[in-house]
Amino acid sequence: MSLDETRLGEFIDAFVEDLGAALHASTIVVGDKLGLYRALAELGPTDAATLAARTGLNERLVQEWLDAQYVSGYCQHSSQTASYWLTPEQSAVLADPASPVFMVGAMTLAASTAKDEDKIREAFRTGKGLGWHEHHHDLFHGTERLFKPGYAANLVSDWLPALDDVPQVLTAGGSVADLGCGHGASTILLSGAFPNSTVTGFDIHQASIDIARKRAAEAGVADRVRFEVASAQDFPGTQYDLVCTFDALHDMGDPVGAARHIRKALSPAGTWLIVEPMAGDRLEDNVNPVGRIFYSASTLIGTPGAQSQPGGYALGAQASDARWAAVAADAGFRRFRRATETPLNRIFEARPEGRDHNNNNNINNTRSTVMAALEINDFTAPDEVRRPDPHATVEVVNVAGGEIGRYTFQPGWRWSEHIKPVVGGDSCQTNHIGYLVSGKMGISTADGSTGEVTPGCVYHIAPGHDGWVIGDEPVVVVEFQGAATYAKA
Numbered sequence: 348m349s350l351d352e353t354r355l356g357e358f359i360d361a362f363v364e365d366l367g368a369a370l371h372a373s374t375i376v377v378g379d380k381l382g383l384y385r386a387l388a389e390l391g392p393t394d395a396a397t398l399a400a401r402t403g404l405n406e407r408l409v410q411e412w413l414d415a416q417y418v419s420g421y422c423q424h425s426s427q428t429a430s431y432w433l434t435p436e437q438s439a440v441l442a443d444p445a446s447p448v449f450m451v452g453a454m455t456l457a458a459s460t461a462k463d464e465d466k467i468r469e470a471f472r473t474g475k476g477l478g479w480h481e482h483h484h485d486l487f488h489g490t491e492r493l494f495k496p497g498y499a500a501n502l503v504s505d506w507l508p509a510l511d512d513v514p515q516v517l518t519a520g521g522s523v524a525d526l527g528c529g530h531g532a533s534t535i536l537l538s539g540a541f542p543n544s545t546v547t548g549f550d551i552h553q554a555s556i557d558i559a560r561k562r563a564a565e566a567g568v569a570d571r572v573r574f575e576v577a578s579a580q581d582f583p584g585t586q587y588d589l590v591c592t593f594d595a596l597h598d599m600g601d602p603v604g605a606a607r608h609i610r611k612a613l614s615p616a617g618t619w620l621i622v623e624p625m626a627g628d629r630l631e632d633n634v635n636p637v638g639r640i641f642y643s644a645s646t647l648i649g650t651p652g653a654q655s656q657p658g659g660y661a662l663g664a665q666a667s668d669a670r671w672a673a674v675a676a677d678a679g680f681r682r683f684r685r686a687t688e689t690p691l692n693r694i695f696e697a698r699p700e701g702r703d704h705n706n707n708n709n710i711n712n713t714r715s716t717v718m719a720a721l722e723i724n725d726f727t728a729p730d731e732v733r734r735p736d737p738h739a740t741v742e743v744v745n746v747a748g749g750e751i752g753r754y755t756f757q758p759g760w761r762w763s764e765h766i767k768p769v770v771g772g773d774s775c776q777t778n779h780i781g782y783l784v785s786g787k788m789g790i791s792t793a794d795g796s797t798g799e800v801t802p803g804c805v806y807h808i809a810p811g812h813d814g815w816v817i818g819d820e821p822v823v824v825v826e827f828q829g830a831a832t833y834a835k836a
Contacts, residue, residue: 371419374412375454379441383412384433384451387422388442392430447500452492459485460647467647476654476661479598480552486648487529487555494594495532497691502533503540506620506694509686513589513618517541521588524549524612526579526605527595531559531572537591538563538572547584549577579605586614593622594692596674597666598649601658603734606678606697613699619680621695625688626665628785629802630820633665637691641665659737669785669823671695672727673740673755681728722746726753735834736765743830752830756788756822761815766834777829779808786822789815800824 378384386401387393395410402409413431416422421441422431439446460467462483470477479486507514517523520543525534528548538546550556559574577583579592579599590609596602609619624641627633633642645664653661662670668685675683675697682698724730729742738760742753762775774793788800793811800806808814816822826833 367419371415371421372454372458374415374419375421375441375451376458378412378416379451379455383409384438384441387431388433388438390432392425392428392432394429394431398431447496449496450493452489454489455485456489456493456644459483459489460644463647467651470651470654474654476600476656477651478655479652480554481655482648484554487552487558491530491532497689498533498536498593501689501692502536506622506687509694510618510620510696511698512616513620516588517544520544522584522586523547523589523591524582524584524587525591525593526550526582526609527592527598528559528574529555531555531562531574533591533593534559534572534574535563535566535568538568539566542571544571544588546572548572548574549579549582550574551576551578580608582608582612585612586617587612588614588617589620590617591620591622594624596621596671597623597645597662597664598652599658600653600656600660602660602662602674603677604658606674606680610678610680610699615699617699619675619697621671621675621697623666623671623693623695624664625691625693626667628667628669630818638665667785667821667823668693668695669755670821673742676726676729676732676742677734677740679732683727729753733834735769735836736760738765739834741830741834749828750830752826752833754822754824754826754833756786756816756824758816758819758821760822761813763813769834769836774811774813776810777833778810779806779826780828781806781824781826784823784825786820787817788822788824789817 381404382402383398383404386398390397390401395413396406398413399406399409413422413424417424417431422433422437424431433442439448441451443449459482462485463477463481466477466481507517517537518541521541523537523541523544523546525531525537525546525548528534528550529552531548534546534548538544548556548559550559553576556574556576560569563569563572563574575582579595580601590613592605592609596605599605606619613619625637626641627638632638641664649664650661672683675695679699680697681700682696684696685693686696687694724744724746726742726744730745731741731743733741733743735741738757740755742755743750766775767773783800783802783804783806785802787802789797790800790808791797791813792809799817
């Protein structure tokens with residue numbers, strides 16, 4: 348096998364850069380936990396001896412740590428004065444807990460995955476997953492410190508105002524459930540911003556609940572916020588005005604079951620706030636630093652965590668908008684939209700009843716508007732949703748006396764494995780005419796023909812065929828006939 352020397356050199360350069368970053372990550376955690384960044388920010392230009400004296404640490408190791416920070420761009424250095432210091436920007440990220448971009452704690456999360464490497468390898472071998480509670484405790488603290496600055500900067504000022512009526516309801520005094528609350532950062536922010544509301548945080552991890560209660564007492568809100576051990580599938584209470592899942596839904600083994608329980612727990616006019624990592628519709632859309640972070644975290648934390656739970660789902664941190672819309676629709680939510688976003692997060696709003704976002708008028712049960720010769724319906728509130736198999740969701744809307752379907756097939760789906768047991772027969776007998784929105788699908792027909800359907804393709808597939816998802820991206824198609832009976836027993 349011949350090697351392209353240019354490409355080889357480029358890849359080696361990238362590998363060496365990643366190796367340096369991986370090793371540097373542990374120096375960041377050490378500097379954070381030992382208070383070195385904070386002391387460096389407070390001292391201004393200083394040398395290793397002064398920084399070591401301030402922190403009570405070994406001077407020789409502090410010197411090496413400072414040099415490691417400088418060559419990685421994490422501090423400044425003057426060879427003339429043998430001094431080191433942080434710029435205001437470096438201090439905001441590394442040393443100021445009040446900063447909205449205080450990100451240093453996130454590296455504790457990243458480094459924790461190496462401490463769990465043996466357990467993660469075993470999860471790969473067995474497919475039984477790795478529960479959240481089985482991870483090193485640095486994961487729990489790192490997660491809190493990763494997300495808290497973003498919640499503090501955006502939750503009350505931007506995310507809630509993007510939801511219809513929610514700030515007004517909470518200001519007057521509403522009831523809130525925060526699911527998968529962890530150490531309670533989001534829960535405590537909500538209770539502090541809306542003192543007339545009752546806020547309860549739920550999490551399956553007793554140790555996290557214990558810390559959340561301590562955090563609430565420290566914040567002075569223990570009198571109006573509660574924390575309880577419960578899952579998103581069985582948390583107590585009804586008539587909630589707001590239910591929140593902050594960066595938690597993709598970690599659940601049964602997100603549809605959770606969504607159904609949330610639907611029952613909400614008041615008819617209530618809102619489900621869903622915060623999920625930023626992601627595009629296609630794998631190719633996620634080839635960027637944010638996608639790199641969340642795919643890696645999902646491989647090591649979220650996906651094995653979901654596999655360890657009942658339900659059979661493991662959607663991953665980069666599930667598309669369409670996938671989350673399908674989860675909400677399966678649970679009976681009649682409205683779902685992306686309300687706003689940040690570089691790291693998508694913020695979704697789901698409501699039990701459909702509402703016109705422009706004028707807040709209630710929309711009828713079918714979300715169909717008829718005006719003379721114009722009839723409009725949409726998939727934000729399908730007239731029928733069925734799930735013949737955990738790998739497939741069929742949504743149907745009625746228009747002009749007929750049915751149009753939107754089908755979502757998860758990676759690994761194949762008609763002969765997942766739909767055949769439901770409908771019987773040796774091949775799919777539906778006559779398909781449709782349009783593929785995203786993903787890639789393989790087709791084989793009775794006459795031996797094979798082909799691939801890719802985004803943007805309009806297709807006709809005659810009865811007598813098999814179909815399957817190619818790759819690790821869900822397939823979403825819109826079909827113009829056969830939706831009323833497709834995949835029905």
